[in-house]
Amino acid sequence: MNEGICIRGLHKRFDEQIVLDGIDLDIPRGQQRVILGRSGQGKSVLLKLIVGLMDPESGSVTVDGEEVPRGRLKKLYKMRRKFSMVFQGAALFDSMTIGENVCLGLVEHTGHTSAEIQRRTTRALEMVGLPGIEDKYPAELSGGMKKRASVARAIVTEPQYLLYDEPTTGLDPITADAINRLIQHLADELGVTSLVVTHDMRSAFTVGTRFALLNNGKIIFEGSGEEARADRAGPMAQFIAGSAEGPLDSF
Amino acid sequence: MAPIRYIGRVFFLILADTGRGARLFVSILQALPGVPRRRHEILRQMFVIGNGSLPLVLVTSVFTGAVATVQAKYQFRDYVPIRFLGTVVAKSVVIELGPVLTALVVGARVGASIAAELGTMKVTEQLDALKMMAIDPVKYLAMPRFVAALIMLPMLTIFSDGIAIFGGYSIAVYTLDVSHKVFTDGLRFLFDARDIWGGLIKAFVFGACIALSGCLYGFNARGGAAGVGEAAMRAVVTAALLVLITDYILAAVIFQVLFA
Numbered sequence: 001m002n003e004g005i006c007i008r009g010l011h012k013r014f015d016e017q018i019v020l021d022g023i024d025l026d027i028p029r030g031q032q033r034v035i036l037g038r039s040g041q042g043k044s045v046l047l048k049l050i051v052g053l054m055d056p057e058s059g060s061v062t063v064d065g066e067e068v069p070r071g072r073l074k075k076l077y078k079m080r081r082k083f084s085m086v087f088q089g090a091a092l093f094d095s096m097t098i099g100e101n102v103c104l105g106l107v108e109h110t111g112h113t114s115a116e117i118q119r120r121t122t123r124a125l126e127m128v129g130l131p132g133i134e135d136k137y138p139a140e141l142s143g144g145m146k147k148r149a150s151v152a153r154a155i156v157t158e159p160q161y162l163l164y165d166e167p168t169t170g171l172d173p174i175t176a177d178a179i180n181r182l183i184q185h186l187a188d189e190l191g192v193t194s195l196v197v198t199h200d201m202r203s204a205f206t207v208g209t210r211f212a213l214l215n216n217g218k219i220i221f222e223g224s225g226e227e228a229r230a231d232r233a234g235p236m237a238q239f240i241a242g243s244a245e246g247p248l249d250s251f
Numbered sequence: 252m253a254p255i256r257y258i259g260r261v262f263f264l265i266l267a268d269t270g271r272g273a274r275l276f277v278s279i280l281q282a283l284p285g286v287p288r289r290r291h292e293i294l295r296q297m298f299v300i301g302n303g304s305l306p307l308v309l310v311t312s313v314f315t316g317a318v319a320t321v322q323a324k325y326q327f328r329d330y331v332p333i334r335f336l337g338t339v340v341a342k343s344v345v346i347e348l349g350p351v352l353t354a355l356v357v358g359a360r361v362g363a364s365i366a367a368e369l370g371t372m373k374v375t376e377q378l379d380a381l382k383m384m385a386i387d388p389v390k391y392l393a394m395p396r397f398v399a400a401l402i403m404l405p406m407l408t409i410f411s412d413g414i415a416i417f418g419g420y421s422i423a424v425y426t427l428d429v430s431h432k433v434f435t436d437g438l439r440f441l442f443d444a445r446d447i448w449g450g451l452i453k454a455f456v457f458g459a460c461i462a463l464s465g466c467l468y469g470f471n472a473r474g475g476a477a478g479v480g481e482a483a484m485r486a487v488v489t490a491a492l493l494v495l496i497t498d499y500i501l502a503a504v505i506f507q508v509l510f511a
Contacts, residue, residue, distance in 0.1 A: 053379050077385040084383065091380035093372075105384045157384075 003064055004028040004193065005050060005161070010059035012045055019045050021217030023059070029160075032187050032194045034208030036201075036239060038248070041214045043197040044088065044165050050195070051083050051163065052076045063161075081109065084154035085163040090146035092138040098125070098149050099134030105157040124156040125149070128182060144175035148182065155186060162186070164196040168203045180206035201240050213239060215248055268489070272467050275393065279463070282387070282394040289395045296399035299364075304357045304407055311356050312411040315348050316340065316418030324427050336429055337437025340419040342446060346506075349412040350450045351498055354457035357407060358490035362465040365396055366486035369469025370479040378470070393466040397459065404458030405451045412450065449505045456501060460493035 010023040019042035027033045037043045048054040050061050052068045061068045063082065069075040084105075092101050103121040106112055112120070125131055128148040138146055147167060154162055167183060168176035180203050187194045187207070196207050204211060211228050213221035213235055221228070221236045228236045238246030286293065323339045369392060372378050378388050416438070423429040465486045472482035 048379070051383060053382060073387065077382075077387065080383060080385045085380070087376045087380055089375055091376040093377055093380070095368075104386070108384065108386050 004031070005195070006062045007046075007050070008060050008062075010046070010049060010061065011057045012042065012049060012054065013057055018217050020049070020056070023214075023217075023219055025212060025219060025222075027193060027195060029064075029193050030191060032184075032207060032209045033196070034204045034211045035195065035197045035214055036199060036204055036211055037197075037214035038199060042217060043199075043214055046214070047085070047163050047165055047195065047197055051080055051085065081157070082160045083163060084157060084159040084161075086147070086150050086154050086165065086167055088166040088169060090138070090143075090150040092146055092150055092153070094138045096137075097134060098130075098136050098138065098141070101138070101149065102134075102153045102156050105153070109157070120156055121152075124152040127155065127186070128152045129178075144171050144179065147171065147175075147179055151179075151182060151186070155190065155192075158190070160192060162192045162194050164194065164198075164207075166198055166200075167196065168198065168200050176200065176203060177206070179203075183207045201242070211236075268467070271471065272463060275389070275467050275470070276463055278389045279394050279397050279466075282390040283398075285390050285394060286398060289390070289398075292391075292395040293398050293402075296395050297403050300357070300361050300399050301403040301406060304360055304403075305410070307356050307360060308353055308407050308411050309414055311352055312349070312414035313418035315352050315411075316344060316415030316420075317422040319343055319348060319415070320419035320422045320427065324423070324429075333429060334433050334437050335440070336423060337420075337434040338440045339437075340423075341416055341438045341442070344415040344419070345412050345446045345450050347450075347498075347502075349415055350408045350453040350457060351494065353408045353411040354404060354454065354461065354494045355491055357404065358457070358461040358464075358494055359487050361400065362461050362486040362490040363483040365462065365465025366469040366472070367479055367483045369393075369466060370472030370482040373470060373472045374475055374478055388470065393462075393470070396466060397462040400458035400462035401455055402458070404461070405454040408450060408454035412447075445510045449510060452505060453498060453501050456497055457494050460497060461490045464490040464493060 005025075005027040007023055007025040007027075010020050011018075012020040023046065035043050035046060045054060049056050050063075050068070052061075052070060055070050063079060066079065068079060092098070093104070096104070099121055102124055103117050106117045106120060110117075121134065122131070125133060128151050130145060130148050130152065133141070133145070133149070138149070141149060151167075164183060167179050171179065183194065183196065184207050186192065194207065196204070198204055205225060208225070210224055211221070212219050215235065221231065221234065223231075228240065231237050235247050238248050319340050320336065323336055323343075324333070327333060327336065369378070369388075372381075372392075381388050381391060420434055423434045424431055468482040468486040468489070472478045
């Protein structure tokens, strides 16, 4: 598979703890893939390994046919320009205004005029439903607004791949639904490949077209929404039901 | 076995930090061609380091000069003529007390501040967010702080030298019955501009030590608030140790080799 993300035999451990134990996963271009799993199963680690924020013990990640370069910063940064990521805690730069946060990628990497940068920043904030907040600081925003501002920062550079790390964690159900709709809308409108890490099933079924369940360092289910719902006695059924009883360990 | 294991562990940690520090130092040097592009951030950091430290340096320097004068007068007693009082105060301030005490107080303030700021960015994934935007944190965050500290430490040292000598003069003239002429003649006697240059070279290197230490521990902070606190503490301790150790090395190189 040349177009998209291809993960082969990915292993990651922290001291004695094995986090990922030979992950194989293909995410073709244009797909909305959701990685599910309980807390602490290595979902966020998987995202960071894909974009080279962490190095694996073994295995490889290729993006559009090119292996993610490890330890070669220039090549890694070049590859990362295909990606944007929405972090779990939004990770907005708190010393900068929202406008500065959103336009930073454009200022650093494009030769656009300041008027063009301003126009794109305004448009990105409008797309996430936050018009006119360019001069506010992250500390002045609610959790949901921070997440949306973080999405605006992610889409302003028009990436090919958008990674979301727990986009709805810690949000009230209404804001969470608004974020889910936003993710879906962006995937439809911008045509980007989305990779969403979550344990929120409602969010997963809203934003995803294919699902992978990560447990004890391995992918134990992979399939479409229909296949996930059809897995009546398996781990997906337990995960969807949110039950402590079933094939997945509760602790 | 426990003490040996402890010493071994501490030795290993020092070795690991030294390696990380050397790597960061090389990365910052490689980022120096980006100085013109980051000039606004460098100026902002110069303001933060310089302007914010002025009151602290002012108070420290006044009392440093005052103590140097009182101690010198006591040491002289009947053995050394009082006309050398200004000479001793000026030389000790310019060569040693000004650069070192300025570096220690500014190092505590700035080292902790840099480590806490970068450490908070690390634990809240802001550094990862920068890297995801293909922006190198060394070029964007560490290099401007490093350059700003390199420039501001010598400037603060010049300020400190002036204030300390003024403090010493005030104490000598108003409380120790030394005349204005005797003190100022002493200042001029044996004056050597190389003393000032020597002190400023020291301050320049101390600036590098302080910024490097703050950036190193900030970038490597782990965990939450406790990790940031530990990073700030380690940055201050390391900066102070580096200042004192490099002070000896620089004293030996500058005053026994370069200016000998």
